[in-house]
Amino acid sequence: MRQKSIQILFIVFCSIFIHGQSGPDFSILLDKAFQKLYQDPDDCISYSQSLLISDQNIEHKIILQNIISQAYAMKGDYVQSVNVSTQKEVYEEKDKLSYFMQVFGDYDLADQYQNLDLFDQSQRIISDLLASKKLLTSNDPKLKITVAELYQLQALNFGINRNYALALENLEKSNRYIDNHNEENRIIGTENKIFQTTYLLRQNKPEEARKLIEGVISDLEKKNDQPFLSALAYEASSRYYFLKEDYNKAVEILEKGLSKIEKLPYNYLKVKIYESLSKNYFALHNDEKYYDYNKLYAELKAKLDSNNKEGIRYIIKLVETNQNKNLEFQKQNEQRKFWTLASIFLLIIMLLIIYFLVETRRKKDLKKQFDFFKKQKNRAQLISSISNEGVIQTEKSTESNKISKEKEFEILQKLNEWEKSGLYLNKNMSLSSLSAQMEINTKYLSEVINNSKGKNFNGYINELRINHIAHLLKTDSTYLNYKVSYLAEFSGFSSHSAFTTVFKSVTGMSPNAYIQEISKNKAS
Incomplete structure (x- = not known):
């Protein structure tokens, strides 16, 4: 994240030129606040707030608000950063x-x-x-x-x-x-x-x-x-x-x-x-x-x-x-x-x-990136061939009605949070271990995955892994330098061949072909 050191300098000049009689004193205090911004944002916030309380000059107050806002941004606290930035409107006088x-x-x-x-x-x-x-x-x-x-x-x-x-x-x-x-x-x-x-x-x-x-x-x-x-x-x-x-x-x-x-x-x-x-x-x-x-x-x-x-x-x-x-x-x-x-x-x-x-479109973005591979869309889905649980069920469980809508919603919420965590990259992740982590009955979890995701657990987790590594290859060129065996291990697959098979079934092409296509597009 880029940090805006600029604010302080031109504000110092502003205080000197606009308020000549008090400018030098304020500029010294402001320079100290500026130094603290790159040394400890919490210390900067505390120090600047103490100046804000005692200074009645409107432009000085705006300046100090911006220093405090930037300190919060450097902490990654964007809520407070924006919130503090909006507070300066209290001091602004139109046309002045x-x-x-x-x-x-x-x-x-x-x-x-x-x-x-x-x-x-x-x-x-x-x-x-x-x-x-x-x-x-x-x-x-x-x-x-x-x-x-x-x-x-x-x-x-x-x-x-x-x-x-x-x-x-x-x-x-x-x-x-x-x-x-x-x-x-x-x-x-x-x-x-x-x-x-x-x-x-x-x-x-x-x-x-x-x-x-x-x-x-x-x-x-x-x-x-x-x-x-x-x-x-x-x-x-x-x-x-x-x-x-x-x-x-x-x-x-x-x-x-x-x-x-x-x-x-x-x-x-x-x-x-x-x-x-x-x-x-x-x-x-x-x-x-x-x-x-x-x-x-x-x-x-x-x-x-x-x-x-x-x-x-x-x-x-x-x-x-x-x-x-x-x-x-x-x-x-x-x-x-x-x-x-x-x-x-x-x-x-x-x-x-x-x-x-922003969140709901995140997973759809990958498909949009692959629209130019339309000829590959008709390739058969091979996820089930490497699944330890066998073929994907084609019929819903006859007992699905036993799960209440509230319970199903709870499980889907937990699955959504789990997908964001990236823990599916762990090669030891299984249905039973995920059930234990979420404190959910294995049968219920499996049924919700089958019904909502349209595939069994292995097919579900494998597709998450492939989408993740394909996105990294698309957005971070450093991954293009990795061997396929490294990408397979990083994605949580137990073998190079399993990774290649699933990758091709999800994207319509082999990992090497995909990497070549991405590299060619970047070069052009």
Whole structure:
């Protein structure tokens, strides 16, 4: 997750230029809050809240609210981040905020959207802001840094869409608007280099990436006062060694990065490190470490995903409470009337659709990715051939009516949560073990699976595994470098042949053919 160090710098300038008599004192306090943001978000929140209580200046209050909001985002607490961000509306007085503060408000909203994975909404705001000649040509230091952060955020959006060339181009544009005369600029530049490392690796330029990230790590270690940036840099560095199949070195670097933030609540960054550690330990065939870190990853990821969905609900509330305001500042004079009640209503509807369908559409996305394989759809389903329970039942159990609707709903809810956990990748998972975990009668569980999923337990779990690994191959190019035997073991299959048979029955093609097709599409 990208962290917005930008806010603090241009706010410091704002406080100095707008409130000359009190600016210097406030800027010193604000700089301390900024330092704490990258050292310990909880300490930053406590410190900033104490300043918020004693400061009666409206713009100062908005500034402090944004620091607190960003600290919550760095913790992965998107609900509180959005909630705090909406509270600043209490202090705003219409037509009294400067041009800079209006731009800052729109940038803040774009960043909130990106934190919540609403990338289209984020990109629309950024594009409108960067279309402003007034903003791009301004010599105001605080506006120049705003532009630097907008280009950085746009680069991250391009990276999400796998357009790494444009992502690197936007990071270069961001660098043109920063200098090395203060802490805020230094951190933006450091973040840009870390992101550049990731995109260079994606472009298959490992040595260029290695040289860049080693320089970043060396500089950070000399200062030793930014644990968040250090951990982020180590995680990026580990990717180089993973691609070189030096998994021991990758683990060493990741463990060092984790030690920097292990006792700090940078939860989103911890999720990334847990995931990377589990991948490397899997490649090293260290089952104990793999399962330990994979469990930490799954538990924390589930917590963050839940908070993300709740954050979307809060961002909708933000839109509702600002219907008559220019939330997404576009060309201060030309487009102010464009945002009518109808456009905001449509935006709310779109966000509501995303909120309610994101989970239900997740499993359908894989099928949509395979639409171009229509000729493969008529291949016979072979799941039953490797099932230990025999052929899939074609008739419902005559005793199905004995399960109450309430009990069936309860079982389906538990199955849904279990599917999200990824525990079906455990090769020892069986109907009896799942029944024990869920504290459900084996017969009831088997009957619900047969009736609701249209297949027996083995067919059900095997299809979950194949959908999972096929999705990873599609979305994470590092998996394309694994041998099929590794993919089989990672997916929980007992043998290479069983994995190949089921993979072909679900997707209509062999694992090797699928990997070749994905690689060809990425190359084009």
